Amino acid sequence: MLFRFTYNLVMNLSYPLLRIIGILSHKLYLFTTGRQEVFKQIVIREVNIGEWVWFHVASLGELEQARPVMEELKKSFSNHKILLTFFSPSGYEVQKHYNLADCVCYLPWDTNRNVNRFLNFCNIKLALFIKYEFWPNYFYGLSKRKIPTYSVSSIFRPEQIFFSWYGGAFRNILLDINHFFVQNESSKSLLNSIGIDQVTVNADTRVDRVYKMSRQNNKLELMEDFTAGKKCFVAGSTWPEDYDIMEHLFEKETRLKVVIAPHEVDQKSIEKLEKHISVDCAKWSSYSSEKDRNKSILIVDNIGQLGKLYSYASFAYVGGGMKKNGLHNTLEPAAYGIPIIIGEHYNRYEEAVTLLNSGGMISVKSSAEFKEITHKLIKDKKLTQQMGENNNQYILSKKGASQLILKKIESLSGL
Helix, strand or coil: CHHHHHHHHHHHHHHHHHHHHCCCCHHHHHHHHHHCCHHHHHHHCCCCCCCEEEEEECCHHHHHHHHHHHHHHHHHCCCCEEEEEECCHHHHHHHCCCCCCCEEEECCCCCHHHHHHHHHHCCEEEEEEECCCCCHHHHHHHHHCCCCEEEEEECCCCCCHHHCCCCHHHHHHHCCCCEEEECCHHHHHHHHHCCCCCEEECCCCHHHHHHHHHCCCCCCHHHHHHHCCCCEEEEEEECHHHHHHHHHHHCCCCCCEEEEEECCCCHHHHHHHHHHCCCCCEEHHHCCHHHHCCCCEEECCCCCCHHHHHHHCCEEEECCCCCCCCCCCCHHHHCCCCCEEECCCCCCCHHHHHHHHCCCEEECCCHHHHHHHHHHHHHCHHHHHHHHHHHHHHHHHHCCHHHHHHHHHHHHHCC
16 A cells, blocks of 8 residues: 555656656657657547557567567457557657557556546557566556456566565566566566466567568668678677777778668767778768778668668677677577677576577677687688577577467457
8 A cells, every 4th residue: 555655656746857857858758748649649549449459568679579469469360459558759759650550659657547547448358568567557457447467578587676575565566467478487486486376488479570570571772782792790789889899890891791780870879880980881871882882881870670681691799788788689680590799798688698508699798709709700601500500490499479378368368
């Protein structure tokens, strides 16, 4: 009771503050102003008519986990409509017209008033919250209305507050979830240790997504022209911390084609990247075959093509691992059966640990280590093939989680 009172007080007081801070922060401005439109959007989209399945994700990464389940749902239960909500502007602003969902909007701020207004209007038959999304008032409201609620592709760790000696009130949040689909046995054991037994271990649903993407037509005319059949290295979702270890690739022209796809592609970020590069390089937005095809470095200054870019790679680097808690999606390049290099911080990512242990990925801590492994991968064809095959086998062994989840939900909820 005290927890709910305190939580609601914090939620009610914090939102006006966020709106004020939004004057100085564009991202927070989108975060707050976008939420003002939610109740108009659900009326226009008639979310009160028909049967709706609600998917909630934090941002783009979690959407990639939800997407394969949505696709399976649409195939098997085409009469159900999909409501997709985002917490973050970085997800909503990119995917607000996502064609697999019948209504896309922000998640209204988790206050009692918003929750009741949202759930009383929307005709939701079941709700799926992806990975780390745990909202007390929404879970309580769904439970009170007897709407089946599932946590999908979730991961739990001992250091999370749910498992601390003082985490009783937070553990109660989890009791409103009908079933958990977790990514590993350790998460299942942790939930079991606090009396939660409605748990199924499944692979990461993103595997289904990246497997499907790797089997589609990924041809890009610009990449065909730039690579011209030569060995290609793709560095995806990179940050400034990653560029420091790649310096030997930036210092002189090489026969290796180097493609860099930064995580942030605004003008300032691209200019920072260009300062790291000593040789003349091409940019995607201004690419000209006549003047750029013989250059060794290409900067991809737009978003949305990374999955296809990896299809041209002989080996790849996935960014974010040179800073803590920042490693990006290693499953995308793994699906193409190519070796992967990452930075030193990866232990929080289940798939990264497994890929590394299975021999398909290598972690580096310095520019010297990065230089050594890139030289090996360029020269040692046998090593490159073996690492790539290890990644390919991992993907094949983990695909199919989305179908299993949907079948389980169907049996539990009578969808």
